[in-house]
Amino acid sequence: MNDAPINAPACDIDFYSSATIADPAAAYASMLSLGPVVWLNSNNLYAVCGHAELVSSLRNHEVFRSGKGVSIDDSVNKMLIGSTLNSDPPQHDATRKITFNPLSPKQIRYVRDQINSQAQQLADEMVSKKQFDAAAELAPHLPLTIVRDLVGLGDYGKDNMLSWGAATFELMGDPGERRTTAINNLKNLRRFLEDPATLDNLSADGWARRATRLGIESGMEPARAAELMRDYIAPSLDTTISAIGFGMMLFASHPEQWAKLRDNRELMKNAIEEIVRLNTPIRAFTRYVSQDTQVADTHFEKDSRVLMVFGAANRDARKFPNPDAFDIERKTIGHVGFGQGVHACLGMNLARLEMDCLFNALADRVERFELTGPVVPGVNSTIYSLASVPVVAITS
Numbered sequence: 519m520n521d522a523p524i525n526a527p528a529c530d531i532d533f534y535s536s537a538t539i540a541d542p543a544a545a546y547a548s549m550l551s552l553g554p555v556v557w558l559n560s561n562n563l564y565a566v567c568g569h570a571e572l573v574s575s576l577r578n579h580e581v582f583r584s585g586k587g588v589s590i591d592d593s594v595n596k597m598l599i600g601s602t603l604n605s606d607p608p609q610h611d612a613t614r615k616i617t618f619n620p621l622s623p624k625q626i627r628y629v630r631d632q633i634n635s636q637a638q639q640l641a642d643e644m645v646s647k648k649q650f651d652a653a654a655e656l657a658p659h660l661p662l663t664i665v666r667d668l669v670g671l672g673d674y675g676k677d678n679m680l681s682w683g684a685a686t687f688e689l690m691g692d693p694g695e696r697r698t699t700a701i702n703n704l705k706n707l708r709r710f711l712e713d714p715a716t717l718d719n720l721s722a723d724g725w726a727r728r729a730t731r732l733g734i735e736s737g738m739e740p741a742r743a744a745e746l747m748r749d750y751i752a753p754s755l756d757t758t759i760s761a762i763g764f765g766m767m768l769f770a771s772h773p774e775q776w777a778k779l780r781d782n783r784e785l786m787k788n789a790i791e792e793i794v795r796l797n798t799p800i801r802a803f804t805r806y807v808s809q810d811t812q813v814a815d816t817h818f819e820k821d822s823r824v825l826m827v828f829g830a831a832n833r834d835a836r837k838f839p840n841p842d843a844f845d846i847e848r849k850t851i852g853h854v855g856f857g858q859g860v861h862a863c864l865g866m867n868l869a870r871l872e873m874d875c876l877f878n879a880l881a882d883r884v885e886r887f888e889l890t891g892p893v894v895p896g897v898n899s900t901i902y903s904l905a906s907v908p909v910v911a912i913t914s
């Protein structure tokens with residue numbers, strides 16, 4: 519695909535190696551030290567990693583397109599094209615309008631009490647245990663209970679939602695030996711979306727049923743309308759689970775930041791943005807280049823594919839001084855953890871609400887957290903996450 523002479527600094531980082539997946543920060547630093555755009559020798563891809571360059575590219579959706587898919591793998595893209603994430607305006611805007619409704623700031627308020635009461639219960643449970651795994655036990659709870667119920671896929675869909683989401687993210691990058699499992703899970707999701715019985719089994723008041731109904735009313739074939747559910751299935755769980763897990767790890771290892779937050783809850787909103795900036799859950803997606811163009815000093819050829827590295831841009835010192843520090847009072851405005859431009863995250867209000875309720879419930883009860891063992895990274899080619907964060911909750 520990228521046949522032209524390389525015209526960016528070459529970088530030897532393998533973006534999808536186990537080492538980079540486990541600790542992407544070191545890779546981001548190496549890439550950024552070479553320039554805002556680099557050529558990844560191991561992955562045969564240009565990568566945009568500078569903050570200003572990434573923002574301008576994401577905003578330029580007519581040149582940097584999503585409609586041919588945002589995976590690095592074109593055979594995977596063929597399976598995903600048409601979802602809101604993998605489409606361009608005007609089709610993108612039509613599907614986004616339908617699926618965004620329950621996630622808008624106005625509508626999301628109606629689920630606050632539900633999420634908050636679940637968060638209070640969860641915090642009580644964890645505090646009474648005293649020692650728990652913040653990544654394995656705490657972080658998945660709200661997404662796997664409330665969010666799965668709100669989406670309302672019925673029992674089969676509910677049981678498989680997490681593995682379908684993880685598989686979709688795996689296949690956005692290079693999953694190596696995990697590819698076969700991921701492909702099988704994605705095919706299973708496809709069968710679910712294509713099965714006419716699926717529509718009958720959706721919960722009566724769930725977001726999935728609402729979206730398919732609106733899709734059909736707007737003239738879509740039922741099979742096409744069923745595809746709308748992808749907006750809630752693929753990106754809604756792992757992303758938020760990752761951010762909550764990292765939040766817990768960061769607060770346990772920076773007790774002074776936790777104390778500051780407990781003293782001044784007005785910092786909560788910015789603390790959530792700082793967690794998503796520092797340990798950006800979606801490391802990178804690609805864009806298809808629809809015409810010859812230039813970013814910084816690099817010329818991109820029409821029909822090539824470019825990696826947009828959200829995680830690196832969020833650690834660009836030109837935008838975020840001392841970028842590796844966790845500082846809940848830093849200026850986080852402009853971070854790209856939730857994306858930028860027309861494809862900016864559809865579910866960010868829900869993700870923020872889950873974190874807000876949970877961290878506030880914990881701050882009401884816990885003076886500080888201490889790590890009681892090693893932090894273990896998760897494994898996914900696209901989602902940066904933690905598999906284990908063992909902590910003890912110290913209450914006064």
Ligand code: HEM
Nearest residue numbers: 602603749753754757758761855856857861863864865869
């Ligand atoms: C901390 C949690 C989350 C993070 C960090 C996150 C991150 C992102 C990012 C970076 C994008 C932009 C992708 C691109 O430009 O190609 C995006 C898009 C998207 N997100 Fe999220 N997300 C989160 C939670 C959620 C949730 C809870 C949902 C659904 C309920 C969701 C649904 C979507 C959808 C459907 C898109 C595609 C939007 C479009 O193309 O217009 N996300 N997300």
